[in-house]
Amino acid sequence: MGAYPWGAPFRFRTLRRVMPLVLLIGAFGFVRWTKGTAFADIYAFVSRPFWPGSSQREWVQISAQLEQQIKLNLLEQDNQRLRRLLSLDKKSGSDRISAPVISRTTKGWWQKLELGKGGMNGITPGDAVMGPGGLIGRINSVTPTTARVMLLTAPGSQIGVWAERTKRHGMLMGVGTSRPQMIFLDNDPNVRPGDVVSTSPASTLVPPNVPVGVVESLDEKVWPTPHAIVQLIASPEAIDWVQIQIQR
Template sequence: MYDKKVIRRRRAALAVLLGLSLILLTAYFGESPSGVLHGVQRGAQQVLAPVESGASKAFKPFSDLFNWVGDAFGAKGQNKKLKKELAATRAQLAAAQSALRENQQLRAMVGLPRRPGFPQGTNPVAARVIARSPTDWYSTISIDKGSSDGIHPDQPVVTGDGLVGKIESATHGTAQVTLITDASSAVSAQIMPDGSSGILRPAVGDPSDLQLDFIQKGRQIKKGQAVVTSGFQSSGLQSLFPRGIPIGRVRTANPSEIQTYQRVHVQAYADFGRFDYVQVLTARPPGVQAASVGVGP
């Protein structure tokens, strides 16, 4: 235990120091700026100024380091926040663009049957594309409607732009579509308005190049003319595709490719790599439909 005398001496010294401090403060604030205590203060500042300046310079790197570390942590946190906000904005933008694209496709499909010459009474069933063939040719797709929705093999499949293929097979809830860009595809088609008919197939090695063969030479085929399904009927045989479904426009005609006939290159209306919705024409139109010039988009 501490000696009581030592404790009393320390308390006495503390009391004396407090008293002197009070006296000096009272005297300092009571005297004029030219007084003794103010002069002592100015002298002490002059003496200690170099020491203070040197200490400030010596500790400045450490101060800057601490400030940099604090700013770095603050910037890192702010960066994470900005990244989250940017990711959320991108997701919202992607969702908005997807919704706009889907809306445009659905509106186009609704408007397709209203075009002049399009076959009526086909009972279209809308479906969503759920899978595509894993090749660069986009030869087949799968849709989310099947036999329970009235979908069966060989029924035509269209988008808002025009013909894209036919049903190859169907299960209860899904179906597979063979596109007209597939090597096995062949569509009876005609050029409007003169009615020149032929068979439309994809070019070997280039499915984007649709070729309309067996067009008689001498026919004046012009770039931009509409190409539609011909929907022929002969001796009990009937085309899978009813007459008047838009396919595309004439890109070029080359009479020299085949001796007896001329070959017409067709640019399809549909973009086979970008559509998300289709319509399956589940019923055949009653009677024979007349094709019209106004079938293009």
Template sequence: MIKARREIGFHLLLKGRLWVIFLFGALLFGIRWSKGAGYLDLYSVLLKPILPGTAQSEWIKEGDNAEKNIRLKLLADDNSRLRRALSLKDFNTNQRISAAVISRSSRNWWQQLEINKGAKDGVLKGQTVIGPGGLIGLIDSVTPLTARVRLLTDPGHQVGAWIDRTQHHGILTGMGTNRPKLIFLNKNSLAKIGDAVTTSPASTLLPPNLTIGIVKFVNEKALPSPYAIVQLTAAPDAVDWVQVLKNDAQK
């Protein structure tokens, strides 16, 4: 009787150990099959009450503050550039002629427009035309009562441009859209997205420091020279009124 009980107890103990071994093996297999995901989750739950520690919390705060300060500085710099770019040079009223846009051909939408002032009002071929936001083009032809403006967006139309931050010149070329191409004269333009583009402060063909636009894309690897895509700050497709700047001899 005692012997039978011992055998039964032995079998139960052996059976219990086999279950333990089986469960342990299943656990190991599960960890290996899931690549430790469940184990890591359990480990994370166990450590959650004690992490992050004091030191880690300070590091996190310092990193977060540094990132916020950098972001604020970048936003402040961008805001300053945009403010400079969007502000027109304060010309004397006697140096400009205000005119309304009276015609625009759908076929030549990005090439030219007609204004209601001409030779009788002192408008001459080659004069600079600005709109709200900056330079939009040059006077291409004149009649006694009207004038035709060749826009910066006209394909092939080229004017000199300047990025003050890099002190580099370029040639702004119309592309038939409101984003002309700025081809740089240097092998390395150093231009960045957000740079303000203006006429050169030393320009003699155009009034100096006139706002043109903002750099939206830069390709430094282009051949034969790098270029940028410029968003004009004066939208030629939306302008209704313009101002023609008189030549020095007319002032």
């Protein structure tokens, strides 16, 4: 007798023959249910020596940065267009140039930097000077080949800033120490230590929304408006090159 007829009685031998097929189907079903986790992990383990090296990873990272930069430029252009519509475009057309720091006095009576580029490179008094991380000061005077920067820490330095989180405006004033003071225009600034301070969007002296520092402490009892001590993001003591946002 070759094959079992379907109506034949159940036998243990039949179960032994069918069971491998059932288990196999069950295993594949498990793989399907787990979306091939085991296969993927095994493949990753086996193929690890052949994974792309760090150069390819850096290439991908550079591409991602480029994409972010393009997005940023587009947003910047959009922002300039909107500011122009709001008649806040006095600083809209601008370029950045790099300049070496040839002398620095960050303590003492004068808080200033001397830069190795000047009027011949298009730098004019009032231009904003940026270090790694944010604004550090403004051009105070210019010679054909050098420029003098008044740091934000210098007494007499005043720029309009705001606390980004609460959108409260204030004046950042240099007091000679390494931490300038922010004087709020409101009685209730609703600012706490750690809040980021950037240049005011309404400022016509410096580019808008450039990071400046972080609120270190707040004194709300000062009359007539609260004051905050701001820790600058870009440290002038350790900067060898700066970027100057020149006006076209």
